Amino acid sequence: MEPQVRTAFETTRPLDIFSTLAPIGLGPSLRIDHDGVWRATRTPDGPSTLHLKLSAGRIDVEAWGPGAEWASSRAAALCGEQDDASAFRPQHRLIAELHRRHPGLRLPRTQAVFEALVPAVLGQKVTTIEAEAGYRALVQALGEPAPGPAGLKLPPSPQVLARTPYWAFHRFGVERRRAEVIIRAARSANRLEEIITMDLASAYRRLEAFPGVGPWTAAKVALVALGDPDAVPVGDYHLPHAVGYALDGTPRSTDERMLELLAPYAGQRGRVIRLLTISGIAAPRFGPKQPLRNIINN
Numbered sequence: 001m002e003p004q005v006r007t008a009f010e011t012t013r014p015l016d017i018f019s020t021l022a023p024i025g026l027g028p029s030l031r032i033d034h035d036g037v038w039r040a041t042r043t044p045d046g047p048s049t050l051h052l053k054l055s056a057g058r059i060d061v062e063a064w065g066p067g068a069e070w071a072s073s074r075a076a077a078l079c080g081e082q083d084d085a086s087a088f089r090p091q092h093r094l095i096a097e098l099h100r101r102h103p104g105l106r107l108p109r110t111q112a113v114f115e116a117l118v119p120a121v122l123g124q125k126v127t128t129i130e131a132e133a134g135y136r137a138l139v140q141a142l143g144e145p146a147p148g149p150a151g152l153k154l155p156p157s158p159q160v161l162a163r164t165p166y167w168a169f170h171r172f173g174v175e176r177r178r179a180e181v182i183i184r185a186a187r188s189a190n191r192l193e194e195i196i197t198m199d200l201a202s203a204y205r206r207l208e209a210f211p212g213v214g215p216w217t218a219a220k221v222a223l224v225a226l227g228d229p230d231a232v233p234v235g236d237y238h239l240p241h242a243v244g245y246a247l248d249g250t251p252r253s254t255d256e257r258m259l260e261l262l263a264p265y266a267g268q269r270g271r272v273i274r275l276l277t278i279s280g281i282a283a284p285r286f287g288p289k290q291p292l293r294n295i296i297n298n
Helices: 017-024 068-073 091-103 113-122 128-142 160-161 166-172 178-189 187-197 200-206 215-226 239-248 254-263 269-278
Strands: 004-011 030-033 036-043 046-055 058-065
Touching: 004 068, 017 030, 017 036, 030 058, 036 068, 046 068, 058 113, 058 269, 091 239, 091 254, 091 269, 113 178, 113 187, 113 200, 113 215, 128 166, 160 178, 166 178, 166 269, 178 187, 187 215, 200 215, 215 269, 239 254, 254 269
Parallel strands: none
Antiparallel strands: 004 058, 030 036, 036 046, 046 058
């Protein structure tokens, strides 16, 4: 199947495309394989599938669907070309070493706010395994086939999610509270998408004005959709311990201590967190793992 659009751009610096796009989350709408990156998305012009292939500092771009022009014109932003790390000055030996080891890490900018919000809401107060499984099931059940040859699924449209009753989310492992956050956000999806035109402070205010969207969720969305290098998901179960362990040598920490440790990196705190995450650095765990939950009666 021939693409509607073919184009290319030269990368301005090293690019690790897997680490850069990892925060978007692999699944029915995103695949990374030997042939590059395939991503299905909804654009203001309609659905699109994007294919990105990196070779010798050049990214070849192919796009299918009504939104092909929109998606291909923003492929560079998706790959972090707008991410500016020039102000990043590691203050800690470990962070300096991780920064040296991962010169191709960038922060993506999808410019798709609602698409970033849904998996972020599904990640509230549950295990990563549970959240990822729920999102995959949601996309498989309520998404539609994406254009192009990749066999991807589009994320469910706001229109579909807005009319889905909360109890229908139970089969995806999602209880009423998170389901209703998604349903309400879907009904105001246009206001969410306006965020990409705002400065970051205004964007965070708009995000956190939505019921059920607090600092943790807003930071998750801003990192992916807006490419915010300072995004810190305050309220995370594991993150304070990981930051405390990496920067302070303590196996247990708090949000307050995490913010103190990250203070020298103001404006780039999200980049520090990404470096720690892709390096697999975590605090030692004590006690039983958090169990998966049965939400049918919630």
